[in-house]
Amino acid sequence: MLEEPRIFKDEQVLNPEYLPEFLPHREHQIERIAKNLFPASRGRPVQNMFIIGPPGIGKTVSVRFVFRQFEEFSERIKTIYINTWNYNTSVAVLAKIVLDLGLFVQRRGLSKDEIMERLIEALKKCNKGLIICLDEVDQLVKKDENALYDLLRLNQYVDNPIGLVMISNYPDIFVNIEPRIKSSLNIEELEFKPYTIQEMKDILTERCKYAFRPGSLEEGVILLCANHAINKGGDVRIGLECLRKAAKICEEENSDKIKTEYVKRILKETGPVKLKIMHGQLGGVEKNIVELLSKEEPITSTDLHEKYVKIFGDISQFALTKHVKHLEDIGIVRVKESRRETRGRKWFISLIKRKVFK
Ligand SMILES: Nc1ncnc2c1ncn2[C@@H]1O[C@H](COP(=O)(O)OP(=O)(O)OP(=O)(O)O)[C@@H](O)[C@H]1O
Ligand SMILES: [Mg+2]
Incomplete structure (x- = not known):
């Protein structure tokens, strides 16, 4: 016979995905977010936000908390949460929004303009303010910064207020984006402190x-x-x-x-989890690179390319370098220039904190 669980009341509550009823010490941030977005429920413009801070300190959960509140108490706001690790192009983001608004859309085969049209149609039908959370938004900015522009220009076609809440660990991601996108973003920054x-x-x-x-x-x-x-x-x-x-x-x-x-x-076996999560989210070429690097000492870019092609198939050195650069940007690999080389430059690539990936 199974024994009654003795210590647990509800084990789920310890799950990182669980959304608690109360978030101690984030009251001010939650209030700020709600205040900026709430005008959407009155058909008025929204203050876009950019939330920054290190991993695991309640950025995502605070936004989800506000979203739950909105969905429960306001008929006139539709909230959509997108982690741009999984949706990192304009087409993917737009299609996800259309789907969440309840219209069917094929992601493959349709052009961006066609999906945009579907989205405008969906928005006109639902007549609600739309709030979109783009979590880990650095992914989207790096891969396809036009996605932001596409979302911002929706305002030209529909009357629904549209608000963006973007979240990232990196404060400087908008520094180098195109000026036309930067100027239309109009964000209020909110820093979460540890x-x-x-x-x-x-x-x-x-x-x-x-x-x-x-x-x-x-x-x-x-x-x-x-x-x-x-x-x-x-x-x-x-x-x-x-x-x-x-x-x-x-x-x-x-x-x-x-x-x-x-x-x-x-205690010894319990450490940082963010890198593990990020690794789990990697796909395709980047996942392969991490797998390859986990078995190597620091390796030159040429050797990496050679090994990659041998194991995973053809890819140009240029394309591979782009992926390596991305992995460097998000803190998964380190790229170091060798000082010893006199002729030409040599770059050595290695994984950061290799043991996290085991
Ligand atoms: N004030 C809080 N009250 C209750 N739980 C919290 C609080 N802050 C964080 N948590 C919990 O900690 C975990 C991590 O929080 P969250 O996912 O919001 O982190 P984050 O700041 O978005 O981190 P990352 O930058 O890695 O995405 C979640 O399980 C969340 O529920
Ligand atoms: Mg988060």
Whole structure:
């Protein structure tokens, strides 16, 4: 017979995707976001936003929180969340919006103008303010900055207010974009600052209240997890993972309390998660490059190209370099110039923090 789970009330609450009912220490940011976007529900123009800050400090969850609020309480706003890791061209983004607005659209075979027409048709029909979150927007800016322009120019064709909330870890991504796009973006920047240890503790305490039955945690467990998350860069996901892993040991040992000793056992193996997530999102050529580099010492660009072609098939050196440059930009690989070479320049490419990818 299966035993009743003893410590958990709702294990899901510790899942990083879970959207809590309350987000401690992000009240001001949530209010700011809501204030800027809310005019959409009155048919008035929206203040576009650019949210920046390091990984795991509540940027995405705060926007999702506001979106949930809007969807629940306002009939006149439609919110659409897009992670541009997965939708990194204008066509992909526009097609996703059309689909989310409830119209069918084929992504392949249709030109951008055709999809744009479908979108305008969809917007005219729904007569709601549209708020689009472009998360990890650096991906889109790098791959296809015109996507932003296409979204911004929608305003010329429809009366619906259209607002953009963009999120990134990198503050400088708009520095080099085309002036016509920059000037029409008109963004308000909102910086999220890392949590202090006390704030991290409050956040984990709040999650634990809904995840575990009362009395399931030994004194000091949350502080240990919070402290570890702060030491490893401040990502709340690390704290949540510590709690999940400690809870697992607790179950294995058939104990009815999570002890600090369990947490101490798993601290070493619990570290930064963002790179792992990013790696999971890579596709095609970039995934192959990372796989190849994970088996190599630093390698020259020529050797990398040669090996790549041998293992994965033909690609031009130029195209490969572009992908390597992108991986460098997002902090996955390092490209270093060799000082020893006297004739010509040589570039050595290697993975950053290789062990994260295991
Ligand atoms: N104030 C908070 N209250 C409750 N949970 C939080 C809070 N801040 C962050 N979290 C949780 O931490 C995890 C990471 O948050 P989120 O995904 O918003 O990070 P992020 O800032 O978008 O990071 P990244 O830049 O890596 O995308 C999520 O599980 C989220 O629910
Ligand atoms: Mg995020």
